Amino acid sequence: MRGGIRPIRSSIIVIFMALSVFLSREPISRTFALEPDQRLITWQGEVRRVLLTYIDRVTTPGSNDFIPPEDRLTVFDLDGTLMSEKPFPYVFDAAIQYVLKNQEELSGKGPPYKALCDAAQRKDIDYFRNHIAQTFVLPFRGKTYGFFRDWCLRVFEAEINPLKKRPQKDLIFKPMIELIDLLHENGFTVYVVSGSLQFAIMAISEKYLHVDQSRCIGSMVQARAEKEGEKTVFLREELKPPANVNSGKAVRIMMRTGRAPVLAFGNSVGDTWMLDFTASSPYHHMAFVLDHDDPREFIYHHPTLLKKAREKNWVIIHMKENFKTVYGN
Numbered sequence: 001m002r003g004g005i006r007p008i009r010s011s012i013i014v015i016f017m018a019l020s021v022f023l024s025r026e027p028i029s030r031t032f033a034l035e036p037d038q039r040l041i042t043w044q045g046e047v048r049r050v051l052l053t054y055i056d057r058v059t060t061p062g063s064n065d066f067i068p069p070e071d072r073l074t075v076f077d078l079d080g081t082l083m084s085e086k087p088f089p090y091v092f093d094a095a096i097q098y099v100l101k102n103q104e105e106l107s108g109k110g111p112p113y114k115a116l117c118d119a120a121q122r123k124d125i126d127y128f129r130n131h132i133a134q135t136f137v138l139p140f141r142g143k144t145y146g147f148f149r150d151w152c153l154r155v156f157e158a159e160i161n162p163l164k165k166r167p168q169k170d171l172i173f174k175p176m177i178e179l180i181d182l183l184h185e186n187g188f189t190v191y192v193v194s195g196s197l198q199f200a201i202m203a204i205s206e207k208y209l210h211v212d213q214s215r216c217i218g219s220m221v222q223a224r225a226e227k228e229g230e231k232t233v234f235l236r237e238e239l240k241p242p243a244n245v246n247s248g249k250a251v252r253i254m255m256r257t258g259r260a261p262v263l264a265f266g267n268s269v270g271d272t273w274m275l276d277f278t279a280s281s282p283y284h285h286m287a288f289v290l291d292h293d294d295p296r297e298f299i300y301h302h303p304t305l306l307k308k309a310r311e312k313n314w315v316i317i318h319m320k321e322n323f324k325t326v327y328g329n
Helices: 002-023 046-059 090-101 103-107 111-122 125-130 132-140 145-158 174-185 198-209 247-257 269-280 303-312
Strands: 073-076 189-197 216-228 231-240 263-266 286-293 315-318
Touching (some): 046 174, 046 286, 073 174, 090 103, 090 111, 090 125, 090 145, 090 189, 090 198, 111 125, 111 132, 132 145, 132 216, 132 231, 145 198, 145 231, 174 189, 189 198, 216 247, 269 286, 269 303, 286 303
Parallel strands (some): 073 189, 073 263, 189 216
Antiparallel strands (some): 216 231
16 A cells, blocks of 8 residues: 555655746746737838727727727728829720720711820820810710720720730739728728729729729719610710819718718829818728839829828828838739
8 A cells, every 4th residue: 555655646746846847937928929910911111000000999899999880981092092093094094995996986076076086196194184074975975884884894904004014903002902801801881982983993893992883982974774675774975073083072972971981091182172071070080191102103292182191190101111012913
């Protein structure tokens, strides 16, 4: 009996000593490094921290800044904010390509058409900007919305940007799409709000921007409904004012959503009203301005907008500093 008890007592002593050594150490949790935050991995710098901090604060129940999911409205401009807009915005490119392909037919329809054809041959972006109604209406007048949407998608996917030698679909800013995905994951409702024609935005929004086409707000062309057998088709007619720029953006956001956005992202003076609309929100809100200072994309600036951003304490996203990658590769 005694010979059997000694080994047991010895084992207990060994276990006790081991436990004493273990318990005298620092807590085990301190010996492991925290996992790095894997969100927004294509972003860097202070803007990344600001975005992640904001998202965490407004989505954490019990936080003083908590925003109910139904009020987490976010709006993004399209051209220059979600993708490159040089040498001209994609909706203009769609019009130019269509006019060039059909200029013989179009130029015979009258002086406005002839002037548009001449401008398309010159790639005169100023003419298109200064004659926005003719640009948005004349090339596709009488065509169905489906025809227009399909044409825009074809140009977006296949037409080569003369400056970057890549199709427009490859000129989307990967960090911005990553941000849209993260906002969706955290219960935000995301809209694309642009001066481009609404059906041009809808043509690319789901596949390339990860935004449902029902959440696209753009300039509108009036429609005429007709019957083709049992099928209802809608034919494009005149531009329906106002164009979705400047104060028009704020008006359309309010009419479509009934609330002010808590987050807004833009890159041009035409986005000012949309960015400023965030101040009408009763919740913690922020506005962001994208500055094109990166040779990986294009270098150009909007000094008036940047000055206003500093005065309003809007966050300036410097692409060169805050984007690890621009297009993804």
